[in-house]
Each structure stands twice: as structure tokens, then as C-alpha cells.
Amino acid sequence: MSAVLELTGVRAGYGRIEVLHGVDLDVPEGSLTALLGPNGAGKSTLLKTVAGLVRATSGHVHLSGVHVNGAAPGALARAGLVTVPEGRAVFPNLTVEENLRLMTYGGRREAAVRETAFGRFPRLAERRRSLAGSLSGGEQQMLALTRALVADPVVLLVDELSMGLAPMVVAELYDVLAGLADDGVTVLAVEQFAATVLAVADHAAVLVHGRIAAAGPPRRIGADLAELYLGGAA
Amino acid sequence: MDSFLTYTVLGLVSGAGYAVAAGGLVVTYATSRIFNIGHGAVGMVMAFLFWELSAGRGLPAWAAVALVVLVVAPLCGALAERTVLRDLGEAPSDVALVVTVALMVALLGLAQTLWPPKPRPVSPFFEGHGFHLGSAFVGAHDLLTVAAGLLVAAGLSVLLRFTRTGAAMRATVHDPGLLALFGGRPAWTTSLSWAIGASLAALSGILLTPVVQLDYYGLTLLVISAYSAAMLGRLTSLPMTYLGALALGLLQSYTVGYLPTSGAFTGLRPAIPALFLFAVLVFLRSPQARLGRLRGAAGVAVASSRRAAPWAAVFVVAAAVAAAALPAEQALVVALGVVYGIVMLSMVLLNGYGGQVSLAQLTFAGVGAVVAARWASGSVLSLVAAAVVAAAVGALVALPALRLHGLYLALATLAFGQLMDKVVFQADFAFGYNGALDVRRLTVLGVRFGTEKAYLVLSAVVFALVGAGLLALRRGPYGRLVLALRDSETACATLGLNARLARVVLFAASAGIAGLAGALMGGLRQSVSASDFMVFNSLPLLLLAVACGVTSVTGAALGGAALAWLPKLQAQFPAAGGLLFLVVGVAAVALRSEPNGIAGWVFRFGRETVAARWTRLSGGPSPDAEPVDVGPVEAVGHAPR
Ligand SMILES: Nc1ncnc2c1ncn2[C@@H]1O[C@H](COP(=O)(O)OP(=O)(O)OP(=O)(O)O)[C@@H](O)[C@H]1O
Ligand SMILES: [Mg+2]
Numbered sequence: 040m041s042a043v044l045e046l047t048g049v050r051a052g053y054g055r056i057e058v059l060h061g062v063d064l065d066v067p068e069g070s071l072t073a074l075l076g077p078n079g080a081g082k083s084t085l086l087k088t089v090a091g092l093v094r095a096t097s098g099h100v101h102l103s104g105v106h107v108n109g110a111a112p113g114a115l116a117r118a119g120l121v122t123v124p125e126g127r128a129v130f131p132n133l134t135v136e137e138n139l140r141l142m143t144y145g146g147r148r149e150a151a152v153r154e155t156a157f158g159r160f161p162r163l164a165e166r167r168r169s170l171a172g173s174l175s176g177g178e179q180q181m182l183a184l185t186r187a188l189v190a191d192p193v194v195l196l197v198d199e200l201s202m203g204l205a206p207m208v209v210a211e212l213y214d215v216l217a218g219l220a221d222d223g224v225t226v227l228a229v230e231q232f233a234a235t236v237l238a239v240a241d242h243a244a245v246l247v248h249g250r251i252a253a254a255g256p257p258r259r260i261g262a263d264l265a266e267l268y269l270g271g272a273a
Numbered sequence: 274m275d276s277f278l279t280y281t282v283l284g285l286v287s288g289a290g291y292a293v294a295a296g297g298l299v300v301t302y303a304t305s306r307i308f309n310i311g312h313g314a315v316g317m318v319m320a321f322l323f324w325e326l327s328a329g330r331g332l333p334a335w336a337a338v339a340l341v342v343l344v345v346a347p348l349c350g351a352l353a354e355r356t357v358l359r360d361l362g363e364a365p366s367d368v369a370l371v372v373t374v375a376l377m378v379a380l381l382g383l384a385q386t387l388w389p390p391k392p393r394p395v396s397p398f399f400e401g402h403g404f405h406l407g408s409a410f411v412g413a414h415d416l417l418t419v420a421a422g423l424l425v426a427a428g429l430s431v432l433l434r435f436t437r438t439g440a441a442m443r444a445t446v447h448d449p450g451l452l453a454l455f456g457g458r459p460a461w462t463t464s465l466s467w468a469i470g471a472s473l474a475a476l477s478g479i480l481l482t483p484v485v486q487l488d489y490y491g492l493t494l495l496v497i498s499a500y501s502a503a504m505l506g507r508l509t510s511l512p513m514t515y516l517g518a519l520a521l522g523l524l525q526s527y528t529v530g531y532l533p534t535s536g537a538f539t540g541l542r543p544a545i546p547a548l549f550l551f552a553v554l555v556f557l558r559s560p561q562a563r564l565g566r567l568r569g570a571a572g573v574a575v576a577s578s579r580r581a582a583p584w585a586a587v588f589v590v591a592a593a594v595a596a597a598a599l600p601a602e603q604a605l606v607v608a609l610g611v612v613y614g615i616v617m618l619s620m621v622l623l624n625g626y627g628g629q630v631s632l633a634q635l636t637f638a639g640v641g642a643v644v645a646a647r648w649a650s651g652s653v654l655s656l657v658a659a660a661v662v663a664a665a666v667g668a669l670v671a672l673p674a675l676r677l678h679g680l681y682l683a684l685a686t687l688a689f690g691q692l693m694d695k696v697v698f699q700a701d702f703a704f705g706y707n708g709a710l711d712v713r714r715l716t717v718l719g720v721r722f723g724t725e726k727a728y729l730v731l732s733a734v735v736f737a738l739v740g741a742g743l744l745a746l747r748r749g750p751y752g753r754l755v756l757a758l759r760d761s762e763t764a765c766a767t768l769g770l771n772a773r774l775a776r777v778v779l780f781a782a783s784a785g786i787a788g789l790a791g792a793l794m795g796g797l798r799q800s801v802s803a804s805d806f807m808v809f810n811s812l813p814l815l816l817l818a819v820a821c822g823v824t825s826v827t828g829a830a831l832g833g834a835a836l837a838w839l840p841k842l843q844a845q846f847p848a849a850g851g852l853l854f855l856v857v858g859v860a861a862v863a864l865r866s867e868p869n870g871i872a873g874w875v876f877r878f879g880r881e882t883v884a885a886r887w888t889r890l891s892g893g894p895s896p897d898a899e900p901v902d903v904g905p906v907e908a909v910g911h912a913p914r
Contacts, residue, residue, distance in 0.1 A: 090454065092450060092454075111453070112450070112453040112454055113453040113454075113456060113457065113458055113459075116453065116454055116455065116456040117456045121454075122454045124451065124454065128451060128454070130443075130444045130447050130448065130451065130452075131447065132443060132444075132446075132447050133440055133443060133444060133447075137440040137443075137444075138440075140437050140440050141437065141440050141441060141444055141452070141455050141457065142455065143437060144437075144455055144456030144457055145456060149437075186455065190456070
């Protein structure tokens, strides 16, 4: 099993503030890897660095063996890296259909995108002409995840899928991610609350203070989590 | 009845022209949240270019149109976006406004440099061709214009509603980073929208030239008509924009046709768009303003009275020395600079502290001059009356724009300035039609200020007093309220502060200061006319104020001097004519990265030198940030972003 996404000694931050102090992480092909960690550990920053939104100051990011430090986010997206950032990753001032139209940059036709979206999430079909901003949090997250379903990603990065959602909805969305991983997509999912994601993940890693504090099978990581969060600082 | 049809056709034609221009405004606004005040000026320059290519260089008309509308204008639009306008949508709204005003002034300068004033008759396309509709003749050009209006409205609707590019345009204004994650190209999308906007501005300029003629200002002011129409569509709905444009065209045409051609209504015609705009502002709810983004918080260092007082004294003494040393003729120029400085102080209050922009500050000065000439001329009372009346007029202007965002207030001032130019200032109770007014010089407590030199000292004293007053105000509770308002209106509203009242007071106070300056200018010049206070002269004033530092009293002094000196320079190098406008425009754009202008540099330079001196004397690092004795260190506005 080779690593499709590979970080070695990655340092990154905002201006003079360094947030990631040398991150080493392998995400194996076709796996769902959970990235856990306390608030402010740098999880979102790590995803942004991979997505090209934040530039690594040193170290290397490899995607499918290609060195991608400094690549533009748009170029990475068109090459098959799908990022669903923190918060609601949709355009609230556009309708559901218009949001779906913008998901055709991956090459699929608009009709096909709609079919996939409405087939997987029938609730979106009912609200197709509503502004995305007027959808419920769960519906918005479904809309955001649709992009992962239609863009044929090689690698999928998801940040805090669960934020503000009911546990039922979260479980449903993670099933979608697990399904994608089964289809061969490499998924890296950042989560704050471990239980749901560890139940479906193949691997897990814990980021504390900008460093990977532990990595391994979800079960073992889950057992050690409290200790890692509290003691990881030392 | 016959003439009715003719006027209807005329109205529909100009309405269609406005619709084309308004469509361009809507597209750029939808994509970048920048309202381009220079939109009309782009159309103006492109109309001149079209004239140059077709009439001057003998290109066939269709080729010239294609070249200008499809190649030159889009390229210029995209270039302007890449170089100066990018990310302005994120900047405080007053910065964005000032930059587009600078664009407008620069374009006016460019046009006057490249195409100096001379008659340039423009005939309509396919002249003589057309058909009769009842008694009205519909020219081929008219048909073409109406068709263009329809096509543009329909085309833009399809683009924005039904295409991916259109969706991307509206997406990028919300979050360009997210659009990139979707795989889109936000930078390219924004450039495209500005290219389309410029292209439509060019088209409307060319189509309307036979109506407006090749007139620098007439074509530039198309932005007011286009803006009124776009406002009807709340800057988003294209069909409503189109209807608004037609209604405006008709209204204007009927006014021309049916209003009496003599008396008070003579000047009304060119003022119709301005009146229409006021009506729209008053009766329509505003499109949603950008809410509660916290802007660059103020890094404030306001000079205390103790520190400011010596500098005020130095300023007055310097003026007295200059008055003694200079010949009368040059004392006049210096005094004029000081008076302009007072106008700029009014901008420091409004823009520097309050974050609001007025595009007609000189108009308020004009009001002051009229009052000073007509009432108690020569006595101190006339100064007071000038300030009070100008403040009242200012409050009247601010009231309709109360509910609205700074942009609408700025446009309302532009419309107001135009209205005053064309109607009120021409009336008999003001300057009279193309007339001038004599203003007597002041006598204060038996001391007569009869000469230019005396006025120089007097103006310097007034400047120092007003400046000190501003600093005191800025330190007080009202100053904090004004600053808080600028930083986040929404936050103030949630705190229960009366934002609207504060804004009207701010605007009125600023207008009052300008009125006071106008009264002084009247006395200094002894004779003033409406042309001294034309709204277009307010724009270089605003830009110089910003370039020199609209956040500080020092900046106002520098700016006033620069403004008085410019026409002298222009007189010495007549060839430089419009070039100066160009330079001022470019300087204002360049200085937008330093919100405190040249004065900001001066302060920083002063502080650094003191720090260096301290280091040398004490052999240690300077006790940072005690900028003593470096200059009138005072309110410094937005911290550089
Ligand atoms: N745009 C930014 N500019 C400056 N600092 C930032 C920025 N974004 C995040 N930070 C800082 O970087 C650190 C890591 O933030 P990050 O968002 O990566 O944490 P996180 O692990 O995702 O936390 P959470 O679980 O709360 O989402 C924090 O200390 C944060 O304050
Ligand atoms: Mg996060």
C-alpha cells in the first residue's frame, strides 16, 4: 500500500507565526484516514497547506509522488485534489443548482452532476432553486460533499464535517466518505470529535501543537486519545 | 400629440443607451462589489478614441466600433482590474470609492491631454436612414441603440443566470478562495467582468455620443444616469435595471419637451438624472450593504492640545512672516492654499475620521460664498451665517442617504453637486445665470482685513482654530463614536448607538466647515462665480486631500497648498493641462496603500529621525513610540492593512 498523500517535515504558518512545526504524515491509497487533535493544533492549517492555500515554509508535500509545494489551489483542484474546507463550503449567494453548476470544473456535465447529487441526497432536489445560504446546516454540508462525489477526486480532504450537525446527519455523511474510500479515493478527514470518524476510519493520526503525536489503527488511537490530548504538549 | 411620439422615441433611445452602461455597472458590481464611479469616464475616453479612429484616422465606422468595444476597452478594463482595482472590494468602502474617483479624474485628464478641446461633430451611424413612425422619424442609429440595449440586457441575464462563468462571477465575490478549490479561476473571472464592464461602457459612450456630443463631462456624468437605473434594479436585477434606464430616458426627454424653456426650469434638463437619483435614493430601500466586516482598526495617536498648540502658533506665525515677505499676488496664492486647506479639514472630519466620502465639498463652499456675499457681507456674522447655512444644506443632503451605505451618500453628493451647478447656483438668488458675486472683505472688531496679506493671516488663524477644534473633537466622546461608526456600523447599531443621527451631524459639520472656507474664499477673491465651485473641481480636491493625508490636520495643510499651487503650475506649462489631472489621479491610486498619505510619511520620517537621534545621544535604543516634538503628530487613521 503506497502513500498517495505524503508530508515530510512540513512547516507552515501565517506570516511570522509558525503553526506546523515539522509534520510527517502518510495517507495510504484508498484509505479513510482520520486526523484528530485539540483546538488550535493546526489541523485546518495542515489541510490548507496541502490544498495550496497556505504555503509550506519548509518540508515536502507529495501527491501521488508529485512534489506539489507552492502549487496554486486551482491547479491542484483541477488535478484531482478535492478540498472541503471548514465551515460551509458552498456559495450561499447562489442557488443549489448554481452551486452544482460550479462543480462541473472536474469535467462532468451538469446533468450528470445533478443526477448524482439528487440521487444521493434527495433533499437537495426539493430545494434545488433555493439559495444555498437558506439551507439547513446539514443540507449545506450535503451540497458541499456532493463535490467530492462528482469531481472524481484522487485525494479528498474534509475539514470538520460534523461541525454543528446532529449525530444522525454526521453518521450519514461519514458513510458517504467511507463509500468513497471503498471506491479507491484517498480520504483525509479532520475531526474534533473522534467517535464517529474512528468508527469508519482505516487509519488515524493525532496532531498536537503542530506535530503528529501519534498515528496508527483507529482503535488504538481512540484508546489513547485522552492521554495524547493532555500529555502531548510535553 | 405629434411631438409626443418624437419625444418618446428620443427618450427610449437615450434610455437604451443608459441601459447598456448600467448593465456594465451591474456586472462589475456583482463580481467585485466595487461600484465604479469612473464607469462613465471609461465610456467617454472610448468614445473619443472611436472618434479618433473613425473621423481622425479614416477607419470604417464598423471597424472602429469593433476595435474599441471588443478589443481596446476590454483590455483596458482587465488591465485596470489587475493593476489597481484588485481586492479593493475587500478594502473599506471609502478607499474603493476614492480609487474609482481617481480613475475617473485620471481618465478626464487623459482625454483632455490626448484630445484638447475643439469642436468634434459626431454624426449618427447610417445617417439619413430610418423610417417614419407616425410623425416621428426613427433613425437607424436609434434602432441600433435600442437593439443594443435589449441585447445587452438579455445577454447579461443569460450570462449571469444560466452559464457557469456567470455563476463563477457571482461566486468569486463571495469567496474567491473557495472558487479556486472548486477548480475555477477567480482572478480570471474578475478580470473578465471588468473587461465586460469596460466594453459596455465604451458601447454606451459611442452610442450616446450623437445625443450628448463628444463632451468630457457630459459623457462622464452618464454614470449618474446609469447608476440611477442600476439602483432601481438594486444593483442586481438586470430587467429592473433595464426598465429603470428606459424610464429615466423617457422622463428626461419629456422634460425637455414639455417644461417651459425660460425661467427657473432652464437648467433643469441636465439635472434630471441627479433628481432621478435622489428620488430613487429616497423611495427605494437600499440593496443590502456589506455587513459588519471589521475594518482596519484605527492606530490612533491624537496630539494633545498641549502638543498641538505650539504647532498651531508656528503655523500662524509662518503665515504672518509669509504675508510680510511676499508680494500681494503671491500672498493671494498662499492664502488660497490655506483656504483650500480649510476645505480639506472638512474632509478630514468626514472622510479621515468618519470614513464617509463627499464628492461635492466645494459645492458647500459655494453655498458659504453665496451666503457671505448676500448677507451681512463684510462682517463676522457673514462667516457664521455661511457655516450655518452650509451645514443645514449638508444635513438636507445627508438625510435621504441616511439609511444607506457610504457609497450612496457619495453618489448623492455627486448628484447634489450637479444639481447645484446647473440649477441653484444659476438662479437669481445665488450667482445668477453665468454671473459673479462681489464679496466684501471682513472687518473684525473694527480691524479691517482689507488686503490679501491680511487675509492670509486671517485664514491661517481660522485654519489653526478649526484644526485644533477637530483634534479636540476627535479626542472626545463624539470622536470615538465617529471612529467606531467607521469601523463597524453594524456593531454600533447593536450597541444601540444612534448611528444615523451621528452620521447626519458629521456630514453637516463637515459641510459647515466647507461653507466657512467658502465665505473666506469669497472675501479673499472679492468676486466669486459658480464656476469656482463646480462639482468637478471637488474631485481633484478630494484626491489631493487623500494623497496628502486625509487623516490628519497636517495632511489638510499640505493638500491645500498643493491645490493652490497646481493651477499656477498649469499656467506655466499649459501643455501639462490635463496631464496634472492624470498625475493627481495616479498619485491617489498609488497612495492608497498608505492611508495616511504624505503626512503619514512625514510623521514616520520624523519619528525615525528622533529615534535615531535618541539612540546616538543615549547610546541605547530609543524609548519607542514617544513621538515628541516631531511634528503635529495627530489622528492617524486606518492602520495600514
Ligand atoms: N488566518 C490565520 N492567521 C493567523 N493565524 C491563524 C490563522 N488561521 C489559524 N491561525 C492560528 O493557527 C493556529 C492553528 O489553527 P488551525 O485553524 O489550523 O487549528 P485547528 O486545529 O483547525 O483548530 P480547530 O479544531 O479549532 O479548528 C491557531 O493558533 C490559530 O490561531
Ligand atoms: Mg480547524
